[in-house]
Amino acid sequence: MELMIVVAIIFVLLAVALPKIGGAKMQANELAALRMIGTIHTAQTQYQSQFGKYAVTMQELGPPASGAAGAAAADLIPGDLAKGKKSGYLFQMQGTPGGYTLTIVPETHGGTGRRSFFSDQSMVVRENWGPEPATVSSKEVGN
Numbered sequence: 001m002e003l004m005i006v007v008a009i010i011f012v013l014l015a016v017a018l019p020k021i022g023g024a025k026m027q028a029n030e031l032a033a034l035r036m037i038g039t040i041h042t043a044q045t046q047y048q049s050q051f052g053k054y055a056v057t058m059q060e061l062g063p064p065a066s067g068a069a070g071a072a073a074a075d076l077i078p079g080d081l082a083k084g085k086k087s088g089y090l091f092q093m094q095g096t097p098g099g100y101t102l103t104i105v106p107e108t109h110g111g112t113g114r115r116s117f118f119s120d121q122s123m124v125v126r127e128n129w130g131p132e133p134a135t136v137s138s139k140e141v142g143n
Helices: 002-051
Strands: 089-096 099-106 116-120 126-128
Touching: 002 089, 002 099, 002 116
Parallel strands: none
Antiparallel strands: 089 099, 099 116, 116 126
């Protein structure tokens, strides 16, 4: 009987703790995504300084498959980020006439993250708390 009470208490504690752990993990993923956006902006500044233009793909900022770094693979961001996936988020970059755009979405909305992010060469980061990707008209992070 005492063992059944202990098991029941453990199940109650798990039922209370697991949602909080999931929320903390999503928050950690979101913070990591924000740090990676800063890393990409820094890499784009370096890339623009070296090559006179912004990179239009994540691969251009990443490490070369072999040989020395150059415009096709400048070795400015980690390889996993250059592949477009890190810390539960998917990163997509597109070139624009005046620079670039970044769209960052959770791999699973509500599972790996609750927010999506958008940024561009202005370095203003925008967020959306819903399942739709953030856009240039979404509210700024922190506002």
